[in-house]
Amino acid sequence: MWDVGLASMFKERDNKGKTGPCIGLVMNVTPLKISILNGEVTLQGEHLYMADNLILKQGDEVFIIPTESEQTFFITNKAKKVGG
Structure with a gap:
């Protein structure tokens, strides 16, 4: 059954969800850096x-x-x- 586990790991790796519209936090202005996805990504x-x-x-x-892209x-x- 190791092959099923391995296939599952590849599927999970290759099917990352797309980032949709979200809220970002301005971390720095000059140079501009914005954090999204709870700090996981810095733009x-x-x-x-x-x-x-x-x-x-x-x-x-x-x-x-x-x-x-x-x-x-x-x-x-x-x-x-709004509201909280």
Whole structure:
């Protein structure tokens, strides 16, 4: 049955879920670094696009939308939790 276990491990490795729209935390402004997925991933400036008029500061929460390839991410706006 070792082969079933091995196949299961390959399947789990190869079927990582896609990252959908999420909330990111601005860790640093210059250079820009944003943490997503509870700190598992840090996005840096070369992978990010944002509106020209968006002003960020450390500690801000922002909306992040990945491209299909998950190599480029769009910062669309600041986020604010409602009610708690």
